[in-house]
Amino acid sequence: MADLELAVSTVILALLPGSCPTAVNAASPAGPTGERPADALRLHLPLVRRTREPFAERWALPGGWVTPDERLSSAARRTLEETTGLRPSYLEQLYTFGAPRRSPTGRVVSVVYTALVRAPEAADVEVGENVRWAPADALAETVGDLAFDHAEIVDYALWRLRTKVSYAAIAQHLLGELFTLAELRHVHEAVLGKPLDPANFRRTAVASGSVEATEHVQTGAAHRPARLYRAVLPPGGAAGGYPPWQSRPELG
Amino acid sequence: MADLELAVSTVILALLPGSCPTAVNAASPAGPTGERPADALRLHLPLVRRTREPFAERWALPGGWVTPDERLSSAARRTLEETTGLRPSYLEQLYTFGAPRRSPTGRVVSVVYTALVRAPEAADVEVGENVRWAPADALAETVGDLAFDHAEIVDYALWRLRTKVSYAAIAQHLLGELFTLAELRHVHEAVLGKPLDPANFRRTAVASGSVEATEHVQTGAAHRPARLYRAVLPPGGAAGGYPPWQSRPELG
DNA sequence: CCAAAAGTGTTTCATTTACACCCATGT
DNA sequence: ACATGGGTGTAAATGAAACACTTTTGG
Numbered sequence: 433m434a435d436l437e438l439a440v441s442t443v444i445l446a447l448l449p450g451s452c453p454t455a456v457n458a459a460s461p462a463g464p465t466g467e468r469p470a471d472a473l474r475l476h477l478p479l480v481r482r483t484r485e486p487f488a489e490r491w492a493l494p495g496g497w498v499t500p501d502e503r504l505s506s507a508a509r510r511t512l513e514e515t516t517g518l519r520p521s522y523l524e525q526l527y528t529f530g531a532p533r534r535s536p537t538g539r540v541v542s543v544v545y546t547a548l549v550r551a552p553e554a555a556d557v558e559v560g561e562n563v564r565w566a567p568a569d570a571l572a573e574t575v576g577d578l579a580f581d582h583a584e585i586v587d588y589a590l591w592r593l594r595t596k597v598s599y600a601a602i603a604q605h606l607l608g609e610l611f612t613l614a615e616l617r618h619v620h621e622a623v624l625g626k627p628l629d630p631a632n633f634r635r636t637a638v639a640s641g642s643v644e645a646t647e648h649v650q651t652g653a654a655h656r657p658a659r660l661y662r663a664v665l666p667p668g669g670a671a672g673g674y675p676p677w678q679s680r681p682e683l684g
Numbered sequence: 685m686a687d688l689e690l691a692v693s694t695v696i697l698a699l700l701p702g703s704c705p706t707a708v709n710a711a712s713p714a715g716p717t718g719e720r721p722a723d724a725l726r727l728h729l730p731l732v733r734r735t736r737e738p739f740a741e742r743w744a745l746p747g748g749w750v751t752p753d754e755r756l757s758s759a760a761r762r763t764l765e766e767t768t769g770l771r772p773s774y775l776e777q778l779y780t781f782g783a784p785r786r787s788p789t790g791r792v793v794s795v796v797y798t799a800l801v802r803a804p805e806a807a808d809v810e811v812g813e814n815v816r817w818a819p820a821d822a823l824a825e826t827v828g829d830l831a832f833d834h835a836e837i838v839d840y841a842l843w844r845l846r847t848k849v850s851y852a853a854i855a856q857h858l859l860g861e862l863f864t865l866a867e868l869r870h871v872h873e874a875v876l877g878k879p880l881d882p883a884n885f886r887r888t889a890v891a892s893g894s895v896e897a898t899e900h901v902q903t904g905a906a907h908r909p910a911r912l913y914r915a916v917l918p919p920g921g922a923a924g925g926y927p928p929w930q931s932r933p934e935l936g
Numbered sequence: 937c938c939a940a941a942a943g944t945g946t947t948t949c950a951t952t953t954a955c956a957c958c959c960a961t962g963t
Numbered sequence: 964a965c966a967t968g969g970g971t972g973t974a975a976a977t978g979a980a981a982c983a984c985t986t987t988t989g990g
Contacts, residue, residue: 435752436690438793500687500791504782528780528795530756539752541690541795543780614942632980634943655941656987866969884953886970907968908960 436539440507441495441582443526443589444518444547446554447606447619448476448565473622475568477586478516478557479575486536487579491566493586495542508545516557520547522605526589534581546589548605569625597623601642604663612650612658613637642666688791692759693747693834695729695778695841696770696799698806699858699874700817702726725874727820729838730768730809731827738788739831743818745838747794760797768809772799774857778841786833798841800857821877849875853894856915864902864910865889894918 450472479491496511498504505523512518523545530541557563566574568590571583578586597603603619604611617633637643644664649657702724731743748763750756757775764770775797782793809815818826820842823835830838849855855871856863869885889895896916901909 436750438688438690498688498782498793501784503784504780504793525779527777528756530750530795532753532755541750541756543782543793612942629980629982630941631943631945631982636979651988653941654939654989656943656989658942864969881954882969883955883971888952903961905968906962906966908970910969 436541438498439495439540439542440498440504440511440545441493441542441585442508442512442520442523442545442547443477443493443586444512444516444520444549445475445477445568445589445593445606446549446565447473447551447622448554450474450567473618475590475622476554476565477568478518478563478565479578480515481562481564482579483562490577490579491564491575492579493544493582498543504543505545508543508547512547516563518547518549518553518557520549520605521553522548522602526585526592529581529585531581544585544589546592548602550606550608552608594623594625601640601663601666604642610646610648610660610662612660613643614658616643616661688793690750691747691792691794692750692756692763692797693745693794693837694760694764694772694775694797694799695745695838696764696768696772696801697727697729697820697841697845697858698801698817699725699803699871700728700806702819725870727842727874728806728817729820730770730815730817731830732767733814733816734831735814742829742831743816743827744831745796745834750795756795757797760795760799764799768815770799770801770805770809772801772857773805774800774854778837778844781833781837783833794837796837796841798844800854802858802860804860846875846877853892853915853918856895862898862900862912862914865895865913866910868895868913 478494480494482488482490482492494512494515496507496514498507502510504525508523509519512520524547526544526546528541528543530539532539534540534542554565557565559565564575568586571578571586577583593602597620603616603623606619607615613634614630616637617628617630620633621628638645642664643661646660646662648660650660651657730746732746734740734742734744746764746767748759748766750759754762756777760775761771764772776799778796778798780793780795782791784791786792786794806817809817811817816827820838823830823838829835845854849872855868855875858871859867865886866882868889869880869882872885873880890897894916895913898912898914900912902912903909
């Protein structure tokens with residue numbers, strides 16, 4: 433039980449334009465599935481290039497070792513900030529991966545978190561030789577095979593996000609404080625990968641109680657101004673039926 | 685990253701008659717002669733009494749240390765069998781708990797699994813001075829405070845089971861190979877804690893495709909014999925939309 | 937005025953819920 | 964025969980999808 437190391441890794445997701453200047457991409461010519469507008473928002477995640485064996489030069493999820501006196505979630509936040517400078521607005525434990533041969537150098541058990549960051553903060557990442565954004569749905573084409581089992585981890589994180597976004601109010605963590613319902617709908621569309629009816633989305637969004645209208649409106653566009661909304665946190669109690677301890681600040 | 689130990693614990697759930705906390709009298713294995721006990725079925729879980737500090741004499745979840753060359757799920761199965769003799773029909777990772785002060789003796793990170801066992805196998809547990817079944821919804825009243833944060837873990841496992849049983853076909857793992865739809869409904873009722881309409885439950889259960897009728901019927905009861913059903917595993921592919929790697933045997 | 941997107945209303949369809957009713961068996 | 968739970972039918976209620984339509988801005 434001692435011949436074993438504990439790490440944390442994080443799948444951080446942000447919504448960036450597909451032709452984002454910071455994202456080094458050459459894979460945007462009208463591909464086989466390229467029904468997207470050129471500047472459509474797509475889920476991206478930051479990757480770090482490994483500088484040491486194993487998997488030197490390969491891209492990997494941000495992460496690091498767990499120190500003895502910090503929470504697992506704190507370790508995720510710390511390593512995330514150390515490697516990318518990001519401070520996510522949403523952080524949730526995803527799964528713990530611990531297959532014996534995940535790492536060729538020895539037994540490593542990784543507690544993996546999923547994080548969401550708002551677009552403004554995502555722009556603060558210092559992209560460079562060893563840090564870059566990559567589109568979540570085309571990792572292999574843009575950065576090749578990820579280190580370790582990280583490609584599998586990303587797939588699972590995306591699956592979970594897709595299933596969860598349909599019943600939990602988490603998409604708001606990918607936007608700024610104020611947003612239009614069209615923007616929120618774009619987030620859902622990018623996550624789910626399919627268009628949504630604007631009218632029906634509006635109704636379900638406001639009926640869910642997860643957003644509230646403000647008195648502000650968005651001006652400057654060549655059409656009727658859209659009202660700005662704000663995310664409303666779920667009631668502190670357990671009414672929502674979510675995990676009992678999710679209402680408390682953090683755990684684990 | 686070395687001053688830290690990795691453990692697995694398991695919340696094992698079985699459906700047992702509520703009145704006799706320790707005496708296990710399960711329905712006959714595959715025989716259609718399963719008589720229904722007068723009292724309702726309730727979720728129970730096996731606990732082990734700690735023989736050493738910390739928390740000596742207190743009841744705790746079965747578990748143990750992870751060895752360097754076994755999967756996390758294998759560690760869960762092994763420790764479960766070592767402590768209780770149980771081999772669960774369903775095993776799923778629940779969450780990883782790693783708060784710094786969980787254990788007073790040092791940093792322990794626990795990967796917790798949820799397991800379901802069928803009533804016949806649950807009867808094989810050797811109940812004794814240091815192993816006992818306790819009703820899941822009344823742990824404090826029957827066994828007092830659990831060791832460590834295990835009470836919190838059980839609460840979370842129950843919450844997850846309740847939410848998952850409504851959309852995933854897992855309740856069947858608490859029954860034998862053949863079961864009536866009334867028995868399956870009793871499982872759902874015990875998990876959800878509320879009565880369900882027999883007619884509607886029947887329709888949704890068969891429409892979901894998670895059960896298939898057999899040619900056997902259950903005789904011996906003072907009413908019309910009930911048809912016996914069998915669980916049908918979800919299609920091997922990813923059609924169901926479940927985690928990609930859940931279709932493979934195991935991971936992590 | 938026109939284009940474009942915000943926002944509202946309504947119709948249609950599918951699913952869930954409630955409950956009446958028949959069926960088959962042991963006593 | 965009758966009590967009991969198994970099993971079927973059906974209509975009301977709820978909710979999701981589709982789409983026509985009105986509103987409000989910039990050009």
